[in-house]
Amino acid sequence: MEMVIVAPPAPGRLEDLRRRFFATPLQAVVSLACLTIMVFLVWKLLNWAVFSAVFTTSGGPEACQATAGACWSVIAARWRIIFFGLYPYEEQWRSALACVAVVVMTVLSCIPAFWTGRRIALVWGAGTGLFYVLMKGGVLGLAHVGEEAWGGLALTLFIFVTTCLIGFPLAICLALLRRSELPWISRTTGLIIDGVRSLPLISILFTFAVVLPFALPQWLQGDKLYRVILGSALFFSAYQAEIVRGGMQGVATGQEEAAMALGMRYWQRISRILLPQAMRNAMPATINQFVISFKETSLVVIVGFFEILASGNAAYGTGEWRFAYVEVYAFIAFIYFIFVFSLSRYGAFLERRMSVSER
Amino acid sequence: MVSLLRNQKVRNALLQVLYVGSIAAMVLAGIVIARRNLADQGITSGFDFLFKSTGWDVNFSLLPATANDPYWWYFLIGIINTLFLGSVGLILATIVGTIVGLARTSSNDLARLLGRTYVDIFRNIPLILQVFFWYAIITHLPTPRSAHEAWGFLLTSRGLYIPFPNVGSAAFAAATVAVIAAIVLPAWLGRTSLLAQPIGQRRTIQFAAAAAALACATIILALGRLPDTPLLDFPALQGLNLRGGLRIPPEFATLAIAIAIYGGSYIAEIVRGGFKSVGTGQVEAALSLGLSPWRVFTLVRLPLALRAMLPILANQYVWLMKATTMGIAVGFTDFFMIVALTINHSGQTLEAIGILMAGFLAINLSLAAVFNRINKAIALKGNQLRG
Numbered sequence: 073m074e075m076v077i078v079a080p081p082a083p084g085r086l087e088d089l090r091r092r093f094f095a096t097p098l099q100a101v102v103s104l105a106c107l108t109i110m111v112f113l114v115w116k117l118l119n120w121a122v123f124s125a126v127f128t129t130s131g132g133p134e135a136c137q138a139t140a141g142a143c144w145s146v147i148a149a150r151w152r153i154i155f156f157g158l159y160p161y162e163e164q165w166r167s168a169l170a171c172v173a174v175v176v177m178t179v180l181s182c183i184p185a186f187w188t189g190r191r192i193a194l195v196w197g198a199g200t201g202l203f204y205v206l207m208k209g210g211v212l213g214l215a216h217v218g219e220e221a222w223g224g225l226a227l228t229l230f231i232f233v234t235t236c237l238i239g240f241p242l243a244i245c246l247a248l249l250r251r252s253e254l255p256w257i258s259r260t261t262g263l264i265i266d267g268v269r270s271l272p273l274i275s276i277l278f279t280f281a282v283v284l285p286f287a288l289p290q291w292l293q294g295d296k297l298y299r300v301i302l303g304s305a306l307f308f309s310a311y312q313a314e315i316v317r318g319g320m321q322g323v324a325t326g327q328e329e330a331a332m333a334l335g336m337r338y339w340q341r342i343s344r345i346l347l348p349q350a351m352r353n354a355m356p357a358t359i360n361q362f363v364i365s366f367k368e369t370s371l372v373v374i375v376g377f378f379e380i381l382a383s384g385n386a387a388y389g390t391g392e393w394r395f396a397y398v399e400v401y402a403f404i405a406f407i408y409f410i411f412v413f414s415l416s417r418y419g420a421f422l423e424r425r426m427s428v429s430e431r
Numbered sequence: 432m433v434s435l436l437r438n439q440k441v442r443n444a445l446l447q448v449l450y451v452g453s454i455a456a457m458v459l460a461g462i463v464i465a466r467r468n469l470a471d472q473g474i475t476s477g478f479d480f481l482f483k484s485t486g487w488d489v490n491f492s493l494l495p496a497t498a499n500d501p502y503w504w505y506f507l508i509g510i511i512n513t514l515f516l517g518s519v520g521l522i523l524a525t526i527v528g529t530i531v532g533l534a535r536t537s538s539n540d541l542a543r544l545l546g547r548t549y550v551d552i553f554r555n556i557p558l559i560l561q562v563f564f565w566y567a568i569i570t571h572l573p574t575p576r577s578a579h580e581a582w583g584f585l586l587t588s589r590g591l592y593i594p595f596p597n598v599g600s601a602a603f604a605a606a607t608v609a610v611i612a613a614i615v616l617p618a619w620l621g622r623t624s625l626l627a628q629p630i631g632q633r634r635t636i637q638f639a640a641a642a643a644a645l646a647c648a649t650i651i652l653a654l655g656r657l658p659d660t661p662l663l664d665f666p667a668l669q670g671l672n673l674r675g676g677l678r679i680p681p682e683f684a685t686l687a688i689a690i691a692i693y694g695g696s697y698i699a700e701i702v703r704g705g706f707k708s709v710g711t712g713q714v715e716a717a718l719s720l721g722l723s724p725w726r727v728f729t730l731v732r733l734p735l736a737l738r739a740m741l742p743i744l745a746n747q748y749v750w751l752m753k754a755t756t757m758g759i760a761v762g763f764t765d766f767f768m769i770v771a772l773t774i775n776h777s778g779q780t781l782e783a784i785g786i787l788m789a790g791f792l793a794i795n796l797s798l799a800a801v802f803n804r805i806n807k808a809i810a811l812k813g814n815q816l817r818g
Contacts, residue, residue: 092540099539106541249450256447260454267788270795272753275767275787283780286468287461367557374559374760381560397567405556405564412555 121402133392146396147403150387154404157223157378163215167226170206173199174229182418189343200233219297223378225407231301231369231379236362238305243312248342250317268310274371276303281375300372308365315361319354320346355426359419363412370408380404465781474778481506487776489764491680502773509769510790516683516765517752520690524751527691528698535699536706546699553696559757561693566685566761575672585666585676591684592666595677602655606648613644682763686755694751701747705740706732738809745802749795766790 083091093103124141129148136143147154155171156164177199181192207226210216222230249261268276280303285293293299323346331341351358373382381404387393388400435441466476481503488498492508493515534546553561570588573579578587585592596603617637666676709732717731718724758765764772770787774780 102537102539103541106539106545110541110545254443254447257450260451264454267792270792271788272756272767272791274756274759275770275791278767278771279784282774283465283784286780287465289464367555370557370559381557381563385563395571397571398564401560401564401567405560408557408560409552409555413551416555 133396137395142399142402143396144399146388146393146399150393150400153224153387154380154383154400155224155226157227157383158221159223159226160215160217160221163209163217166206166209166214166217167222167224170203171226171229173202173206174233177233178415189347196233196237200237203230203233219295222297224383225380227377227379228369231297231304231372231377232366234301235304235308235365235369238302239308239312239365242305242309243316244347246309246313247316247320250313251320265310265313268307269314273304273307273368274374276307277371277375279303296375297377300375300377304365304369304372307368308361311364312358312361315354315357316350318357319350319352322353323349352426356419356423359415359422363416363419366412366415367408380407462781469778469780472778474780476779476781478782480777480779480782483777485773485776487772489769490762491683491764502777505769505773506766506786506790509764509766510794512758512764513752513755513766514794516686516690516755516758516763519687520694520755521748521751523687523691524694524698527695529702531695531699532702532706535703550696550699553692554700556693558689558693558754559760562685562689562757562760565688566681569681569685575668578668588681589678590681591679592676593679594663594665596652597657597664598652598655599657602651606651606655609644609648609651613641613648616640616644680763682758682761685761686758686763689757690751690754694747694754697747698744701740701743702736704743705736708739709735741802741806741809745799745806748802749798752794752798753791 094100119141121142124139125144126136126139126141127144127148129145133143133145136145152161152164156167159167177195180186180195180199186192186195205211206214207222207230208217208219246261246265250258250265252258252261277300280299281296284299284303327345327349328341331345336344369379370381372379373385378386384400384404388397393400436445469476482501484499485502485505486498489496489505489508489512491512493511494504494508496505496508531546531549534542535550537543537546569591572586572588575585575587575589578585578592580586584594598606617640620633620637620640664676666678667674713731713735714727717727722730755765756767759768759771762768767787770783770790773783777783
């Protein structure tokens with residue numbers, strides 16, 4: 073006698089839905105409540121943002137105030153100030169191109185083929201150089217535009233990129249110093265790192281922007297923008313140093329001992345054995361730190377810079393669009409969201425990819 | 432000399448002296464230059480200014496404050512404001528985060544989707560942008576004359592008005608302490624001398640302690656009640672202004688809402704991670720012992736998840752405490768804003784920065800100490816099999 077085991081028939085669509093959302097009375101209540109909330113929110117949002125919204129500037133601010141929906145005309149009328157700040161009108165294409173350069177640079181550095189120290193340094197150096205030349209001008213027939221006129225998205229990206237560019241090597245130095253075998257060096261570095269980490273970023277930015285000029289000789293003070301970038305890089309490096317150090321702790325001691333036995337010198341051991349493996353371990357946390365520091369560039373608005381948030385305040389701050397604050401903030405939030413969300417998704421993808429390769 | 436440099440020990444000592452010395456020299460040089468620059472502006476360094484009156488006002492204070500008060504009193508007000516805003520924000524963020532985090536771990540697809548949308552949206556927008564957004568919303572609320580009203584709550588551009596018991600402020604503070612005691616006391620009792628008692632008796636004693644503390648709070652409130660007034664004081668329009676009730680200033684409300692929503696999205700992820708770390712074996716074992724889903728949750732999943740969450744949660748709380756410095760963006764006089772105002776008005780730059788650092792160090796260290804105590808107290812004893 074042959075036993076035939078037959079799989080139970082696959083549940084139909086309705087049955088499947090019932091099992092997933094209405095298995096028990098409690099499940100049914102939760103499902104219905106969630107569904108109601110979702111439908112309500114989505115309908116409200118669509119109604120506000122699309123169906124009863126005004127998209128054109130033809131009617132001016134008056135047309136907007138008549139409707140209950142969003143007034144996207146404020147963006148259509150003011151997008152230049154949000155993206156470019158006070159940058160001269162005829163030169164704004166340069167600011168746009170500079171932003172594109174930074175985005176391309178970021179995308180390139182997300183590709184594994186560029187993950188060697190030299191290539192990544194090359195990409196970031198070239199990208200930042202291009203950005204700087206485009207923004208500042210004064211060469212190649214481009215008109216000179218001083219840093220005080222920079223603003224909007226370009227300034228946000230500039231602060232972010234330079235923060236990472238200065239902060240990352242500094243973080244590696246701090247991490248190496250902290251794990252030094254010489255007790256006073258590691259202790260002093262630890263004190264600096266922990267001290268910076270215990271302070272809020274705003275207070276560090278404020279100190280570098282307002283207080284530092286008192287404590288520096290005239291010739292060292294530099295522009296306020298670069299002082300603030302330095303402060304933000306210091307803050308970034310204190311956090312990143314701990315991440316790098318964590319990555320270094322994940323490298324088996326045998327690796328370094330083997331390198332030593334092969335007669336490699338300190339810098340060879342660090343650059344060829346320790347750092348490549350440590351950076352790999354630290355990659356997900358590093359991406360996370362980049363995400364955080366991108367969000368935190370918005371804090372420079374407090375020490376008086378005209379980055380995208382401040383230029384958004386200016387976009388609705390003048391008389392006729394004063395009522396359209398929600399639309400402006402929603403637009404800026406959307407820009408931040410695109411950058412931050414794609415970066416953090418990339419981080420999550422990387423984490424999955426690496427956990428697969430370790431199995 | 433050369434032979435000395437060849438000696439590893441000498442070289443190491445020299446390196447260390449050089450490193451520490453150069454950092455110390457840089458800091459010292461900065462301080463010396465700053466003192467000279469400040470002296471040129473007629474500002475004498477030292478902490479004497481702490482006892483001078485400030486001459487400016489704070490817009491929010493739990494303690495009485497006038498422009499005649501000395502600087503040290505203002506610093507105290509700032510620290511208390513920061514701690515108060517921080518604790519309100521932390522509590523709200525924890526509530527939001529727990530709800531969203533549980534939704535994210537729920538078995539219901541719709542609840543998970545809702546939780547995930549919340550986290551994705553609010554985590555990826557900078558906190559300061561959210562602060563600006565809520566501040567714009569609150570300051571554009573209608574004037575007191577045409578306020579939104581619901582259940583005695585009034586939403587106006589001058590702040591949020593809520594009904595408040597008619598009691599003296601001292602009595603209210605005492606009652607708050609008693610309510611906190613009602614929460615802390617049972618937990619503390621459960622950890623100390625009662626451990627030897629059987630669990631039933633322990634529960635009774637804990638319950639009695641909580642009840643006694645709550646009774647204390649009620650008695651204090653009853654005694655401290657202002658004579659000839661109704662039990663609750665409802666805000667109401669009188670002339671052009673609102674009278675009665677408790678006014679929550681727009682700045683405070685803004686920051687509390689923003690910290691609750693933004694912090695909630697981070698705490699939700701921590702809660703989710705905590706529950707994910709509970710081994711499926713533990714849950715299966717509990718289910719196969721015949722425990723109901725609710726008891727599996729309260730007796731197995733929650734206690735284990737809580738232990739996994741706590742260290743990360745502590746970091747998040749420290750971060751949120753530091754986020755109160757956003758107050759300066761909307762003009763809430765937190766500790767950092769008081770320091771910034773002090774620098775503006777008195778010019779005592781170095782001293783004020785020193786006080787700022789010391790203040791935040793103290794806040795961070797005490798938070799860390801509290802969480803280390805809790806962590807140690809609830810740590811599982813001995814080796815535990817997880818998974």
